[in-house]
Amino acid sequence: MTSITQSMQFIPIGYYLFFCTMLFCIGVTGVLIKRNALLILMSIELMINSINLLLAAFSTYLNDPAGQIFVFFIMVVAAAEVAIGLAIIVVIYRTTHSIDIDILNKLKW
């Protein structure tokens, strides 16, 4: 019976790195190309989770639990952030009847 640690260490770190980078890039691309605010929020979640996974992987490989503690913190913060983000989107929808971010172009000179 191998422990979770050992089974995770069975997969080389490079794989984790590649996987997380991909996940992160997908998230970035989503943020860049989507115009729907909800989808952008989801893409940001994707990026955050790719980082979480990377932290967990490194903490396993380095035998240091601090990384996993961090993951929990990030999850809490991300949950709070999503709550705020959704609230903002609700407000935006109420004022503009749309969640298309291209309408929101008031932030200029």
Place this chain on the structure above:
Amino acid sequence: MMNLLIILIPVFPLLGFLILGLGFNRIPKKITSGIGPGTVLLSLSGSLIVFFHLLSGGGSGTPNRIVTNLFEWISFSGFSVSFSFLIDPLSALMLLIITGVGFLIHLYSVGYMKDDPGYNRFFAYMNLFVFFMLLLVMGAGYLILFIGWEGVGLCSYLLIGFWFKNQEFNDAAKKAFIMNRIGDLGFLLGIFLLFTTFGSLNYLDIFTRAQGMHPGTVVITAITLLLFAGAVGKSAQIPLFTWLPDAMAGPTPVSALIHAATMVTAGVYMVARSNILFVLAPATLMTMAVTGLATALFAASIAIYQNDIKKILAYSTISQLGYMFLGLGMGAFTGAMFHLTTHAFFKALLFLGAGSVIHAMGGEQDIRKMGGLGNSLQKTRWVFLMGTVAIAGIPPFSGFFSKDEIFSSVFVHSFSFWIIAVTGAMMTSFYMFRLYFLTFSGKFRGTIEQKQHLHESPSIMIIPLVILAVLSIAGGAINLPGFTGGSARLQSFLAPVFAGSMPFLKGPVNALDHYTEWLLAGISVVYVGIMILVAWFRFVKKEPELKETVVQKSFLPGLLSHKYYIDELYNSLLVRPLSGLSKGFHEIIEKKIIDKLVNGIGALVIRAGNTIRYLQSGHVGFYVFMMVAGIIAILLFNLVI
């Protein structure tokens, strides 16, 4: 015990300054009148104790001296300056002059400055001055001397511009400060050179090492010339003398204390203190003698045609300082110090007497508007006459003995110098008696209101005057020369200080036989007497001719009444080209180059902002895209590097 006392001497005036300076106007006048003169009185009693201790041979070693180490001030590899005091006969003499005359002048000021709104400020500055002056003479090295030297310059500035609401007085203060700065630059360079040559700034170290040097060495000549430049500035010699007459803008007690009795003699003290260095540089001695002689004659001739009572005394001070430097240049260090002492007495007396006159006249300083004051100012008239006779050099008043000692040493060296010096002395008696006669004899020439205002000064002003008059009469007794049967006590008291330089002086100072000395003294007294008679004829017997036009018409009097146009010369030669140069710099470098550069940078930023602001489209997506693109660019950049 003695060491503690020595430290306390300068501490008293410093405490006085701190109390009066920090208390400002909260301290009532009565307490100020106690603190101001009181601290100086305490210093005076300390100085007296130290003086008699030295007189009774209380110092350590054969050259009678006490060195007091306060603390190590600066100390790093190969360089150390200790903050220490050196008390020897020379500094003891200066201590007595400063605290003694200083105390009398403080006492006088209590009456003189009674109604001035800046009463406390005045005494704070005066106490600070006494502190710095004591530091100057007590310091055991050139650096401490320099602290005092700059400190008294500062106090001089503050007190000349004491009535700072008058712009002219402020200008006079600035002039004094700047002219002193020119001399001080030389002095500072001299100190640097001293340090590089001898590796120390302590008097005793330097003098011991200097004694082994060859006379006429270039470096010694350079050092002494630089030190002398400092003395020229502080003691108002040619060419840096024009500040002293203007310095009369300050209150009269200031003129008496700072610009007659003590600060301006700091240069003389410094040269006498460094006597060994100076005798090693015959060229400097000669420069000093010529400068002193020229100044003595020059200033005396200007004084003849001045009409401001204080300016006459100021030029007289310059002239007498010239005699002191002449004496120093001839190697008559004791004579110079003797003249310094008697001059402190009678010139302080004359200034304070003039202050009493100005007080009575309600601020009037022009002697053409005075006359006949002898009737209403009986006491002032008599003490002023004592001072006048003393400075003119009539025996047995103090000025005669001190001047005669310098003259006889001049006679030993050069007959022509002696003739010039006697001519100067003749002028001295003439302008002093002109001043006396125009002020106190004849008819009153002022307005009727001034005549009704005339009154004798209060006794707190008269008492210091009487004491100074007694000192001016009897002050010569401290160094009665040998040919009058005296024992030259000052000479033997100061001898240890000047002992080191005696072997280097060419002729022995007292080489004259008694017959010649009587003759020399007789000749100068006769000539001085003749000049007094001339003054009497011109200003008492005949109606004095005082119209401005008469003086202006003829060439020489016109030249003299304009002080040889020296101020105008300096103005057109130095001040105007310099201000023209700075105006040019202002127009070209400041306005055309620096201003344009700074404004250009501002304009560049504004223009660039105007162009680039269109990047801010307001689309959040675009911002994010730019951010990501930026991050990628940085990553790529890192990869490439």
